[in-house]
Amino acid sequence: MRILELEIQNVRGIRSLRLSPNGQNFAIWGPNGSGKSAVVDAIDFLLTGRISRLTGKGTGGITLKRYGPHIDYSPEEAYVYARVEMPGIDQPVELRRCIAEPDNLQCDEAIKPVLAPILEVAKRGQHVLSRREILRYIAAESSSRAQEIQELLNISDIETIRKSFVRVCTAADREVEAQNKIVETAKGAVNATVQSDLFDESLTLGIINRNREILGGKPFYSLKTAELKNGITLPKSASGEQSINVTVLERDIQNLTKLISDEHKSSVSAFDGKLRLLLKTIRSDPKLLRALSRLQLLQLGISLMDETGVCPLCETDWPPGKLLTQLNDRLSAAEVALENQNKIEGVSRFLKGYAETSIASLDKIIASLQSAVLNDYLPHLEAWRNELLEFTVAISDPLNKYPASQYSESQVAILFSPSGIGELLENVLSKLKAKYPETSPELTAWTTLTRLEENLKGLEVAMDAHSAALTFQSRAHALMQSFLASRDQVLGKLYDAISTRFSELYKALHGPDEEGFIADIQPDGAGLAFEVDFYGRGKHPPLALHSEGHQDSMGVCLYLALSERLTQGLINITILDDVIMSVDASHRRKVCSILSKYFPDKQFLITTHDKTWSNQLKSEGVIRSSGMIEFYNWNIETGPHVNYEVDIWDRIGKYLEANDVPSAAALLRRGLEEFFAYVCDTLEADVRYQLDGSNDLGDFLPAAMGKYRSLLKKAKKSAQSWTDTKLFEQLNEIDSTVSPIYARTYAEQWAVNANVHFNNWATFSREDFTPVVEAFQDLQSLFICQNCGTIFRIAKQGTTPVSVRCNCGSVNWNLVTKAT
Amino acid sequence: MTDQGTIEEPLMDQILSRTIELLKSTNLFDENLVESLQRLAEEGKLSSHEDIITILKQGQGNIS
Numbered sequence: 001m002r003i004l005e006l007e008i009q010n011v012r013g014i015r016s017l018r019l020s021p022n023g024q025n026f027a028i029w030g031p032n033g034s035g036k037s038a039v040v041d042a043i044d045f046l047l048t049g050r051i052s053r054l055t056g057k058g059t060g061g062i063t064l065k066r067y068g069p070h071i072d073y074s075p076e077e078a079y080v081y082a083r084v085e086m087p088g089i090d091q092p093v094e095l096r097r098c099i100a101e102p103d104n105l106q107c108d109e110a111i112k113p114v115l116a117p118i119l120e121v122a123k124r125g126q127h128v129l130s131r132r133e134i135l136r137y138i139a140a141e142s143s144s145r146a147q148e149i150q151e152l153l154n155i156s157d158i159e160t161i162r163k164s165f166v167r168v169c170t171a172a173d174r175e176v177e178a179q180n181k182i183v184e185t186a187k188g189a190v191n192a193t194v195q196s197d198l199f200d201e202s203l204t205l206g207i208i209n210r211n212r213e214i215l216g217g218k219p220f221y222s223l224k225t226a227e228l229k230n231g232i233t234l235p236k237s238a239s240g241e242q243s244i245n246v247t248v249l250e251r252d253i254q255n256l257t258k259l260i261s262d263e264h265k266s267s268v269s270a271f272d273g274k275l276r277l278l279l280k281t282i283r284s285d286p287k288l289l290r291a292l293s294r295l296q297l298l299q300l301g302i303s304l305m306d307e308t309g310v311c312p313l314c315e316t317d318w319p320p321g322k323l324l325t326q327l328n329d330r331l332s333a334a335e336v337a338l339e340n341q342n343k344i345e346g347v348s349r350f351l352k353g354y355a356e357t358s359i360a361s362l363d364k365i366i367a368s369l370q371s372a373v374l375n376d377y378l379p380h381l382e383a384w385r386n387e388l389l390e391f392t393v394a395i396s397d398p399l400n401k402y403p404a405s406q407y408s409e410s411q412v413a414i415l416f417s418p419s420g421i422g423e424l425l426e427n428v429l430s431k432l433k434a435k436y437p438e439t440s441p442e443l444t445a446w447t448t449l450t451r452l453e454e455n456l457k458g459l460e461v462a463m464d465a466h467s468a469a470l471t472f473q474s475r476a477h478a479l480m481q482s483f484l485a486s487r488d489q490v491l492g493k494l495y496d497a498i499s500t501r502f503s504e505l506y507k508a509l510h511g512p513d514e515e516g517f518i519a520d521i522q523p524d525g526a527g528l529a530f531e532v533d534f535y536g537r538g539k540h541p542p543l544a545l546h547s548e549g550h551q552d553s554m555g556v557c558l559y560l561a562l563s564e565r566l567t568q569g570l571i572n573i574t575i576l577d578d579v580i581m582s583v584d585a586s587h588r589r590k591v592c593s594i595l596s597k598y599f600p601d602k603q604f605l606i607t608t609h610d611k612t613w614s615n616q617l618k619s620e621g622v623i624r625s626s627g628m629i630e631f632y633n634w635n636i637e638t639g640p641h642v643n644y645e646v647d648i649w650d651r652i653g654k655y656l657e658a659n660d661v662p663s664a665a666a667l668l669r670r671g672l673e674e675f676f677a678y679v680c681d682t683l684e685a686d687v688r689y690q691l692d693g694s695n696d697l698g699d700f701l702p703a704a705m706g707k708y709r710s711l712l713k714k715a716k717k718s719a720q721s722w723t724d725t726k727l728f729e730q731l732n733e734i735d736s737t738v739s740p741i742y743a744r745t746y747a748e749q750w751a752v753n754a755n756v757h758f759n760n761w762a763t764f765s766r767e768d769f770t771p772v773v774e775a776f777q778d779l780q781s782l783f784i785c786q787n788c789g790t791i792f793r794i795a796k797q798g799t800t801p802v803s804v805r806c807n808c809g810s811v812n813w814n815l816v817t818k819a820t
Numbered sequence: 821m822t823d824q825g826t827i828e829e830p831l832m833d834q835i836l837s838r839t840i841e842l843l844k845s846t847n848l849f850d851e852n853l854v855e856s857l858q859r860l861a862e863e864g865k866l867s868s869h870e871d872i873i874t875i876l877k878q879g880q881g882n883i884s
Contacts, residue, residue, distance in 0.1 A: 164869045482843050485842060486835045
């Protein structure tokens with residue numbers, strides 16, 4: 001798609017504007033705030049129904065309908081119209097979109113199917129490069145570079161989605177951890193019922209079968225929790241018995257009595273002593289303590305790391321993978337600390353297990369006492385239970401919480417065997433036995449099976465939840481891994497394709513200096529590894545060794561390669577909104593040459609606030625005079641004033657027709673000054689240097705004319721030496737026209753005859769000035785290729801001028817004389 | 821343009837389609853789950869981790 005005509009009414013800073021690019025490149029230049037970017041916004045709006053600048057980060061509350069129209073106009077009065085050329089359609093197509101109806105692109109219904117894929121690509125926005133900080137993705141760290149490029153590719157959502165998936169994985173990991181704990185607690189309840197320190201399926205199955213046998217049931221060969229009482233019933237003789245089964249409860253009391261037995265006391269004391277010694281050893285060795293503290297920090301850090309490489313604690317940006325490698329290295333170095341940590345965990349696990357089993361039994365006893373209304377014993381037992389609970393919290397994090405002040409060795413011994421607890425438990429048992437006479441073995445078996453059924457159901461529920469958590473965890477990690485693999489595959493393919501094109505453009509930009517240049521662009525986790533060859537000395541990040549100018553030009557080449565790949569030949573228009581400014585002046589001409597040579601099918605809209613660059617675009621033939629538009633004196637009522645730089649000679653002619661010689665003279669002088677300044681640059685003419693840069697036409701014109709004559713002479717000599725008769729004749733013919741044209745301008749006489757100096761032009765009559773204009777028009781044509789319209793320039797090999805050329809190659813004067 | 825003359829899928833769509841294909845090749849996601857994820861992607865809600873968690877917990881324990 002190419003724009004032939006564009007009309008903007010009341011959009012952003014534009015009041016009313018009509019442009020006629022005719023499918024050619026065009027440039028808008030003017031100072032900052034002159035309304036250039038409003039043209040970009042208008043084209044953006046026409047193609048997509050939105051204005052990109054009004055969307056994205058930091059634009060909350062800025063709506064298209066409110067801020068899209070010119071401030072004094074309504075959405076209904078704000079529209080963009082264009083006549084465009086489209087692939088496959090012979091006649092120009094008219095498009096119109098109004099801000100009041102941004103989703104409605106008004107056009108001929110018949111062309112909508114052809115238009116659809118173009119609009120689809122336009123919606124992705126890759127045809128507009130409006131970021132002024134394009135180079136951020138050249139010089140940036142790989143993670144932020146990836147972000148920049150992803151924004152350019154309209155895939156910045158990748159990072160948002162990846163972060164969302166990381167959160168899902170973290171939630172799944174936490175859930176598995178929580179469910180693990182619940183399973184352990186459920187196993188503890190089973191252990192209390194079967195009076196075992198460890199969960200043992202065969203032991204539990206044995207107890208179930210023993211109880212089933214008492215009730216006349218067949219044995220089970222595996223644990224089937226729902227069917228513990230299948231095939232058995234409570235004998236009628238036992239069915240009227242009391243609700244509290246003292247025989248079963250006695251086992252809980254036995255669990256506690258076992259805990260306070262001498263054997264357990266010495267076991268608790270031994271584990272506690274060992275734990276204290278380990279903790280004391282670590283705490284008395286600052287290095288070990290630091291290593292252990294760091295170990296925990298390292299483990300925490302590693303668990304929180306995601307693949308962006310950003311430090312999860314201080315959010316410092318690290319290259320992806322680097323921080324993780326460093327943390328893992330340190331983790332290996334902290335092996336001694338890790339060994340100590342494992343010992344601490346092992347010992348504390350035993351103490352915690354004792355406490356949890358005791359709590360499970362205490363819960364049953366307390367519930368029975370409440371049911372039997374034997375409240376006298378409750379305060380002691382409840383207090384003990386709560387102390388044991390507190391202890392489990394402290395022992396879960398021994399390095400930081402154990403032994404706190406309330407846990408001296410003697411206090412821990414008391415905690416696991418409180419004074420008088422044996423006697424109290426005996427009293428509880430005797431009271432319960434008195435209140436609830438001994439139950440039959442059948443009822444005890446029934447009650448045991450009932451309790452085990454409850455325990456095992458609890459365990460089953462916990463294990464189901466654990467299994468579900470594991471499934472959730474597997475799915476979360478599979479989703480994450482699949483997404484990352486897909487991202488790397490899709491982007492890897494894209495980056496491969498653009499690497500080659502990017503290298504080609506960059507080499508063209510920098511010429512022989514960078515002939516062996518190779519770029520390597522690869523996805524690197526969440527980042528983007530970008531390394532480029534440095535004069536055959538290996539690949540390095542652009543920021544490391546290349547100059548700023550080189551980095552800048554890399555930015556432009558990378559964008560052009562990306563843009564070409566992504567617009568897929570459907571949208572020819574590429575908008576460069578003040579982006580080339582970051583390329584140093586010496587390479588801008590090469591940028592022009594790249595735009596013309598490598599992208600002949602593109603229609604570039606280039607905005608700039610730099611007049612030098614706009615003139616370079618013109619002198620290098622990227623933009624023709626008619627495509628150069630100047631914006632100036634913007635004000636809120638009128639928008640920008642526009643200067644359509646039509647052919648200078650037409651405008652001078654119009655002034656003369658109106659007998660306005662002073663205006664014609666001023667325009668001629670300004671136009672010539674600008675033109676010959678470029679000629680001096682492209683032909684490397686010697687110009688008197690002035691520190692304040694106040695060179696005028698009197699400096700440029702004679703220098704350019706003199707250089708032209710000397711180059712022509714050299715070219716003729718060369719043609720003669722190579723016996724290139726045809727070229728020699730062409731040059732001879734040119735030479736024969738030069739002297740008369742020079743003579744008509746009187747330029748060579750300015751130094752000796754002030755009366756013909758350009759300072760006097762304004763006083764001329766129209767009749768006197770017309771021949772002057774014609775003479776300079778002919779003079780200017782000597783320096784311009786009649787085919788491509790570019791100004792002649794010197795081509796060099798190294799520092800040696802070898803020819804005079806234009807962009808299209810029609811002009812090619814060899815300056816090298818054949819060696820004799 | 822592709823060789824067939826059609827426009828390429830947007831990159832983001834390509835990545836998500838490929839992700840879905842990879843998920844289908846595992847035994848962790850049944851059709852319903854895949855459809856739910858696809859719908860979430862189409863609605864542009866993959867940035868909502870709560871929605872994803874809800875979907876991933878669907879039919880837990882019934883891995884096909």
